Amino acid sequence: MVKIEVLGTGCAKCKSLAKNVEKAVAESGVDAEVVKVESLSEIMNRGVMMTPALFIDGEAVAVGRAPSVAEIKGMLKR
């Protein structure tokens, strides 16, 4: 199972990324656990200074932007 983490304090951009992730997971059929990390201190302790951020299996794949559904599907294939 792939662990996908969406890091963001819950503003519009972060919500947009969370939506894109859910759509990408549904469309790609990947077995994934999606976790939202909204605690500012936890986000910063992970070394993220800009949100939204996307981590896949513990690795930062996008920081400071919200990738599109297509881009996230591509990231999940890697």
Place this chain on the structure above:
Amino acid sequence: MARKDESCEEDGCLCASGDLLFLACAGGSNVGQISNQAAVELAKEGKGRLFCLAGIGAHIDSMILPAKERKLVAIDGCPVQCTKKILDHAGLPVALSVVITDLDIEKTPKLEVDAADCGRVVDKIKECLRA
């Protein structure tokens, strides 16, 4: 290149906004400390964001990724240019490089930040950004 995001007005949000990141050597001298203070003041004025040079030097992915997509301003205290060299090592191009001793501010081992010197550095960077 990231665009300025006007949509997020939440206090304390880390939402990415703006194209410009300030990175300072923050070294153990007066000019090193001025570099950091100048970056803080520029960030507080909303000219860009203060960013973690140490994180870049440590090759932390979550620091490198956003830096790749933004304009970087390297603020170095002295001609050794540690900031610019760290960014070079990380493969990150520098949009503007400023060396504080080039502004006729002498490097000393004292750590006190002279407000007038710091103001000159801030003004110089603003002038370069306008050009």
